[in-house]
Amino acid sequence: xxxxxxxxxxxxxxxxxxxxxPAMAQNTIKIGSVLSVxxxxxxLGEPEEKTLKMYVDKVNAEGGVNGKKLELIVYDDGGDANKxxxxxxxxxxxxxxxxxxxxxxxxxxxxxxxxxxxxxxxFISLGGAIEIVEPVRKFVYxxxxxxRMACLKIFEDMRxxxxxxxxxxxxxxxxxxxxREQCLKAAKEGGVEFIADETHGPGDADMTPQxxxxxxxxGIQALIHTGFGRHGAVVxxxxxxxGLTIPFYQNHGVASKSYIELSGEAANGVRLPxxxxxxxxxxxxxxxxxxxxxxxxxxxxxxxGQPVSTFGGHAYDGFFILVEAMKRAKSTDPVKINxxxxxxxxxxxxxxxxxxxxxxxxxxxxxxxxxxxxxNGDWKLVQAGx
Amino acid sequence: MRSFSSSRLATLLILAAAIAxxxxxxxxxxxxxxxxxxxxSALAAIGLNVLMGQAGQVSLGHAxxxxxxxxxxxxxPTHLGIPPWASLLLGAVLAGGLAYLVGRPVxxxxxxxxxxxxxxxGVLVSIVLTNESRWTGGPDGMPVPRLILFGWRVSGAExxxxxxxxxxxxxxxxxxxxxxxxxxxxxxxxxxSEVAARVAGVDVARYKLAAFVIAAVYASLxxxxxxxxxxxxxxxxxxxxxxxxxxxxxxxxxxxxxxxAIVGAVVLVTLPQLLTAFQDYQHLMLGLLIMLFMIFLRExxxxxxxxxxxxRAAGAAA
Numbered sequence: 226x227x228x229x230x231x232x233x234x235x236x237x238x239x240x241x242x243x244x245x246x247p248a249m250a251q252n253t254i255k256i257g258s259v260l261s262v263x264x265x266x267x268x269l270g271e272p273e274e275k276t277l278k279m280y281v282d283k284v285n286a287e288g289g290v291n292g293k294k295l296e297l298i299v300y301d302d303g304g305d306a307n308k309x310x311x312x313x314x315x316x317x318x319x320x321x322x323x324x325x326x327x328x329x330x331x332x333x334x335x336x337x338x339x340x341x342x343x344x345x346x347x348f349i350s351l352g353g354a355i356e357i358v359e360p361v362r363k364f365v366y367x368x369x370x371x372x373r374m375a376c377l378k379i380f381e382d383m384r385x386x387x388x389x390x391x392x393x394x395x396x397x398x399x400x401x402x403x404x405r406e407q408c409l410k411a412a413k414e415g416g417v418e419f420i421a422d423e424t425h426g427p428g429d430a431d432m433t434p435q436x437x438x439x440x441x442x443x444g445i446q447a448l449i450h451t452g453f454g455r456h457g458a459v460v461x462x463x464x465x466x467x468g469l470t471i472p473f474y475q476n477h478g479v480a481s482k483s484y485i486e487l488s489g490e491a492a493n494g495v496r497l498p499x500x501x502x503x504x505x506x507x508x509x510x511x512x513x514x515x516x517x518x519x520x521x522x523x524x525x526x527x528x529x530g531q532p533v534s535t536f537g538g539h540a541y542d543g544f545f546i547l548v549e550a551m552k553r554a555k556s557t558d559p560v561k562i563n564x565x566x567x568x569x570x571x572x573x574x575x576x577x578x579x580x581x582x583x584x585x586x587x588x589x590x591x592x593x594x595x596x597x598x599x600x601n602g603d604w605k606l607v608q609a610g611x
Numbered sequence: 612m613r614s615f616s617s618s619r620l621a622t623l624l625i626l627a628a629a630i631a632x633x634x635x636x637x638x639x640x641x642x643x644x645x646x647x648x649x650x651x652s653a654l655a656a657i658g659l660n661v662l663m664g665q666a667g668q669v670s671l672g673h674a675x676x677x678x679x680x681x682x683x684x685x686x687x688p689t690h691l692g693i694p695p696w697a698s699l700l701l702g703a704v705l706a707g708g709l710a711y712l713v714g715r716p717v718x719x720x721x722x723x724x725x726x727x728x729x730x731x732x733g734v735l736v737s738i739v740l741t742n743e744s745r746w747t748g749g750p751d752g753m754p755v756p757r758l759i760l761f762g763w764r765v766s767g768a769e770x771x772x773x774x775x776x777x778x779x780x781x782x783x784x785x786x787x788x789x790x791x792x793x794x795x796x797x798x799x800x801x802x803x804s805e806v807a808a809r810v811a812g813v814d815v816a817r818y819k820l821a822a823f824v825i826a827a828v829y830a831s832l833x834x835x836x837x838x839x840x841x842x843x844x845x846x847x848x849x850x851x852x853x854x855x856x857x858x859x860x861x862x863x864x865x866x867x868x869x870x871x872a873i874v875g876a877v878v879l880v881t882l883p884q885l886l887t888a889f890q891d892y893q894h895l896m897l898g899l900l901i902m903l904f905m906i907f908l909r910e911x912x913x914x915x916x917x918x919x920x921x922x923r924a925a926g927a928a929a
Contacts, residue, residue, distance in 0.1 A: 263894065300887055306752060306845040307837070311644060311884070314768065318639040331751045336843040354751060397742070399750030 253296040254289075254557050256281070256547070257322035259312045259337065260351075261329035264304035269329040272525075272537030273351055274299055277326065279528050280544055290551050298322060302333050309333035313340040323557050326543040328352050329536075331399070338365055347550075347563040349543040351536075354403055358586040364563055366586040368542040368576055370477065370500070370593055372404035372451075373411055378498040378594040379449060379474050380415025382607065386472065388446040392421030392439045394432065394460060396452025400478055401427075404451035421445055425456065432460050436467045447471050453478030458487035465491040472496065477594075482532060485602055496607060498594040500535045502575045504604050517573050538575030546572055546579060619787045622870045626783055630776040634769075643768040645884055647840060650775035651833050653876035654782045656860040657869055658829020661786060663858070664867030665795065666822035667802040668718070669726040672733020673857045676706040676827040678740055678849025680834030685755040685844050686746055695758045699835040706831030707824045714823040719816045725823070733854050740846040752845030755838045771840045778836060779873075782829060786869050789825075798822055802867070830857075863904050865911025874912050878904075 261270035281297040298320050300312035316322045325348045328334030334352035341348035341364050350357050350367040357367045395405035421442040423435035450460045457479030464473050475497040485492050505518040521541050522533045550565035572579040577593020596607040662668050683702025687693035717728040740747045758765040789795045797818045801808035809815050838844045864875025886893045908915035
């Protein structure tokens with residue numbers, strides 16, 4: 226008699242696991258997600274993952290959807306589009322999910338689109354760029370605002386302040402570059418004209434030369450910065466250092482408390498478009514978004530112990546658009562769920578009020594953005610025309 | 612000599628048998644995709660192994676050549692109207708040409724100059740791919756048109772499994788044969804001792820250059836295959852981390868062994884997929900496993916196991 230080898234034991238264990246799984250899967254609805262939880266985009270993926278897990282637990286505790294519990298399967302792509310694509314295939318063919326909420330950035334989302342389109346499974350992306358939903362693909366949606374909307378919101382505010390000749394300084398990273406292009410394209414529609422156009426590298430520690438050139442541009446009335454992260458604060462400080470006194474607009478990519486802290490005094494008077502989530506407490510009581518964003522903010526901060534970010538909010542919106550569509554569809558058939566997602570009307574999320582249609586798979590309009598001004602280290606809602 | 616060539620034939624036969632038999636145990640298309648990724652990475656690793664294992668030079672910018680191949684099949688059909696298969700060949704020529712231009716002056720020097728030069732080259736390629744967004748789509752990448760051969764639209768994980776498997780088989784066969792040619796012998800000679808090789812009349816610089824160009828062409832072809840299979844490509848594929856991944860494949864699998872390069876690719880592509888069960892500790896586990904491999908199988912997986920096997924066989928005979 227030979228003793229059972231370790232190898233055989235492990236093999237038997239694996240087999241048992243493999244056989245045990247399908248039996249359990251019968252009573253759950255599988256939702257997939259591929260997020261950039263680690264890597265350069267982890268500041269997006271991490272709050273997104275936490276949000277999804279948090280609310281899957283909450284929905285399950287309240288009895289699930291259509292009497293079935295939800296099962297969330299999350300894979301981390303580390304920001305790598307190739308890995309994202311592999312995990313997407315795995316979700317579809319191996320895990321057999323009925324829908325997908327995820328794709329933290331544009332690159333990974335674009336790489337995964339063909340997988341879900343071919344499998345006819347709804348895919349709600351959390352990536353920023355407009356190319357995810359334009360042209361409209363039958364099974365692909367997204368929840369975050371687009372760069373173009375941020376530009377138009379800024380232009381709207383400029384029109385109210387009678388500003389027409391403006392300058393832009395943009396970071397050369399993906400986000401900064403893409404928003405610069407969208408702003409330049411939307412200039413005509415927004416009724417403004419760009420007369421200065423400067424760039425800076427994502428790692429630069431000093432932008433005063435570019436800003437001095439902008440300051441010396443005759444007739445300039447306002448300045449926009451595009452790009453996210455630490456250098457948003459560097460630009461803000463430099464703007465004050467070179468003595469620029471024209472209105473200065475930041476973008477939604479810097480919309481965090483740490484931006485205000487890093488910029489210090491220099492942040493006073495800076496305006497930026499952002500989701501209502503940032504000013505949850507300050508929204509007027511008749512704002513329909515107020516209860517939603519307040520509830521999300523409190524739940525997130527209580528569960529994770531960290532300050533809320535708009536990025537986790539995108540995941541919240543995607544998840545509940547899906548949950549409500551599943552409730553309406555009364556089915557776990559991906560195609561039927563997809564039909565209901567497309568019919569989403571008046572959904573109140575953290576990013577705005579969503580009205581999907583066969584020609585619009587984003588469903589947000591400019592009212593989704595609030596114009597904020599920084600005053601004494603905090604956000605303040607700007608009333609139109611002030 | 613005969614044992615050499617028979618072991619080489621064995622490598623090829625085992626590989627062919629593995630490619631043919633694996634689909635029998637694959638439960639879903641996802642496995643075909645992971646296997647196809649393994650074959651593609653293995654192709655690039657085999658090429659790099661010619662340079663590292665045989666010629667004894669390190670390339671830290673190999674993903675640059677991979678990226679050139681990948682973007683060739685993306686940019687060629689999209690912007691220039693060149694059919695995908697021709698773009699694939701064009702990419703290989705471009706990568707080989709670039710390797711020749713860079714390698715020619717650098718490989719005349721001894722030491723780590725090639726490593727530094729390739730490091731710079733890889734970074735340059737990835738910067739160009741990121742910044743020339745009109746051509747490459749910038750950091751968000753660009754879609755790649757489907758490969759159409761004689762009216763046959765090549766798509767689906769299973770199809771690509773066979774296409775990449777076939778490519779790997781051909782690539783392996785060429786690399787194995789190379790070992791037995793005068794070039795292969797010259798390469799091994801200069802790996803063991805550059806001075807001795809030079810004294811024996813080997814044109815050291817020329818053979819190093821040949822190895823570098825071969826490695827670049829392999830990487831470019833692998834890059835093209837990946838881009839065509841995915842239908843989408845981002846500049847990460849040409850990034851420094853991907854270069855390091857290729858070097859790790861060759862080292863973990865076993866320097867100088869063609870089978871080792873393939874095994875290295877198997878380990879580095881499949882481990883992250885297996886380790887998803889560990890969630891937050893996934894990267895920790897990956898690093899730990901690679902460290903353990905390097906501590907206990909110092910020569911690399913394949914050469915270490917082969918030595919162990921021989922030791923056992925000798926023990927049994929005695």
